[in-house]
Amino acid sequence: MWRFLMTVIRRDLLLAARRKGDWLTSQFFFVMVVSMFPLGIGADPEQLRRVAGGVLWVAALLASLLSLQRLYADDHRDGSLEQMLLSPQPALILALGKAIAHWLIFGLPLLVIAPLLGLQFALPPDAIGTLVISLAIGTPVLSLLGGVGAALTLGLRGGGTLLTLLILPLYVPALIFGAGAVDGVLAGMGAEAQLSLLGAFMGLCLLLAPWVTGAALRVSVD
Amino acid sequence: MNLYHYAAPATFYHLAGRWIPWFAWGAALLAGIGLYISFFVAPTDFQQGEAYRIIFIHVPTAWMSMFIYLVMAFWCAIGLAFNTRLSFLMARALAPTGALFCFLALWTGALWGKPMWGAWWVWDARLTSQLILLFLYVGIMALWAAIDDPKRGDRAGALLILVGAVNVPIIYFSVTWWNTLHQGSSINLTKAPSMATIMLVGMLVMAVAAWLYTIAVAFVRVRGLILERERHTDWAQAALKEA
Numbered sequence: 171m172w173r174f175l176m177t178v179i180r181r182d183l184l185l186a187a188r189r190k191g192d193w194l195t196s197q198f199f200f201v202m203v204v205s206m207f208p209l210g211i212g213a214d215p216e217q218l219r220r221v222a223g224g225v226l227w228v229a230a231l232l233a234s235l236l237s238l239q240r241l242y243a244d245d246h247r248d249g250s251l252e253q254m255l256l257s258p259q260p261a262l263i264l265a266l267g268k269a270i271a272h273w274l275i276f277g278l279p280l281l282v283i284a285p286l287l288g289l290q291f292a293l294p295p296d297a298i299g300t301l302v303i304s305l306a307i308g309t310p311v312l313s314l315l316g317g318v319g320a321a322l323t324l325g326l327r328g329g330g331t332l333l334t335l336l337i338l339p340l341y342v343p344a345l346i347f348g349a350g351a352v353d354g355v356l357a358g359m360g361a362e363a364q365l366s367l368l369g370a371f372m373g374l375c376l377l378l379a380p381w382v383t384g385a386a387l388r389v390s391v392d
Numbered sequence: 393m394n395l396y397h398y399a400a401p402a403t404f405y406h407l408a409g410r411w412i413p414w415f416a417w418g419a420a421l422l423a424g425i426g427l428y429i430s431f432f433v434a435p436t437d438f439q440q441g442e443a444y445r446i447i448f449i450h451v452p453t454a455w456m457s458m459f460i461y462l463v464m465a466f467w468c469a470i471g472l473a474f475n476t477r478l479s480f481l482m483a484r485a486l487a488p489t490g491a492l493f494c495f496l497a498l499w500t501g502a503l504w505g506k507p508m509w510g511a512w513w514v515w516d517a518r519l520t521s522q523l524i525l526l527f528l529y530v531g532i533m534a535l536w537a538a539i540d541d542p543k544r545g546d547r548a549g550a551l552l553i554l555v556g557a558v559n560v561p562i563i564y565f566s567v568t569w570w571n572t573l574h575q576g577s578s579i580n581l582t583k584a585p586s587m588a589t590i591m592l593v594g595m596l597v598m599a600v601a602a603w604l605y606t607i608a609v610a611f612v613r614v615r616g617l618i619l620e621r622e623r624h625t626d627w628a629q630a631a632l633k634e635a
Contacts (some may be wrong), residue, residue, distance in 0.1 A: 183505075213473045285503075315555075318551070318555055319550075320551060322535060322548045322551065323535070323538070326539060327538065328538060329538075332534055332535060332538050335527075335530060335531040335534045335535075336531040336532075336534070336535060336552060337531075338527070339524050339527040339528050339531060339556075339563070340555065340556065340559050342524055342563050342566065342567070343559070343562045343563055343565075343566040346566040346567065346569065346570040347566060347569075350569070350570060367566070367569075372564065374562075378555075378558065382551055382554075382555055385551055386548065386551050387552065388485065389544055389547040389548050390548065392544065
């Protein structure tokens with residue numbers, strides 16, 4: 171089971187390494203969406219600081235949805251997903267491995283980019299630190315919950331838009347706690363409470379989402 | 393009574409057909425009584441004036457919008473556990489009514505908010521979570537609409553509804569939290585002033601009317617869905633000729 175998990179992760183990382191354009195797209199999307207905000211709302215540092223947490227988090231949600239469309243679609247098209255589901259290994263492990271790989275490809279680079287964007291938004295260093303921590307705890311939620319949506323919308327027409335409709339409302343707690351942590355630091359209240367709640371939500375998703383994703387894959391591929 | 397007997401679409405189709413008039417007329421009658429109480433019997437509120445009367449519509453619709461989601465989650469769990477076709481059809485039949493009530497609750501809330509708070513919309517915890525509930529309804533119906541294969545649609549929708557059902561309390565909690573962080577408690581909806589008995593009676597009558605309406609409409613819709621699914625069977629052909 172452990173070996174199957176590692177194989178799934180390694181396979182996805184290898185595929186991503188061979189096709190750099192694919193995963194870099196969502197990272198650049200993240201940067202671009204964030205950069206549009208100062209152009210839209212004005213460059214006043216005071217105002218930018220106030221909205222930074224929310225803007226970065228919303229951009230992260232959208233970027234994750236962009237990359238999630240591909241999570242199972244390619245494997246579904248070339249038939250390898252069906253083969254993996256036919257293997258004696260539980261679909262839960264497959265879903266978990268896919269989510270971990272997605273996080274390594276999508277979430278981890280985001281943690282590197284976010285501090286730079288935080289500087290552009292005039293965030294003080296402690297708020298930038300909190301932003302990175304909140305993204306570190308929160309982006310696995312995006313990969314896990316998004317996996318459910320990706321599995322449900324597998325092979326449907328308008329899958330990308332549909333995925334957004336299904337999953338964005340479910341992301342709300344992650345957005346509130348994640349952006350709330352940054353705001354909490356800015357307001358001088360500390361971020362422990364929000365980060366703890368975000369961690370609890372992540373734990374719940376880690377427990378339930380791979381299981382639901384596995385069931386959804388079986389429904390969709392059947 | 394054998395419940396499995398009525399879980400067969402063919403039997404339920406005829407049973408629902410017999411019950412629809414009762415529920416529909418019951419809903420119409422109670423709505424009439426409820427509206428009479430709300431507009432002519434219930435006294436004017438000394439704080440809010442006449443505008444408070446919107447609660448007779450607003451509160452039952454808000455209740456129903458949440459309750460219908462729970463009922464859908466219940467049917468989906470049953471359907472996934474026991475593989476009963478009818479359960480998924482019930483969930484499908486209920487969703488549009490749930491979304492309608494959700495929209496009405498938001499709409500009447502806005503109408504009430506303008507004279508009371510001076511704004512059509514505030515980002516209050518209840519309003520926000522109601523809006524997200526509407527988004528969930530829309531997402532579920534969009535998923536059903538996108539999947540052509542009925543069996544896959546049933547199960548995919550059921551999974552999404554159950555995930556949503558787990559998430560709804562978390563969303564409500566997080567939105568409440570967010571609300572207290574971002575704005576002061578200038579508006580407090582939770583501290584309801586003690587209500588005159590007749591107002592409560594009016595509201596409850598309207599709530600029961602909303603219940604009966606929901607059942608009647610869901611039965612009409614589920615009959616349509618059953619016929620659509622079973623159109624190749626003999627009994628469905630016979631039922632269509634009758635109608």
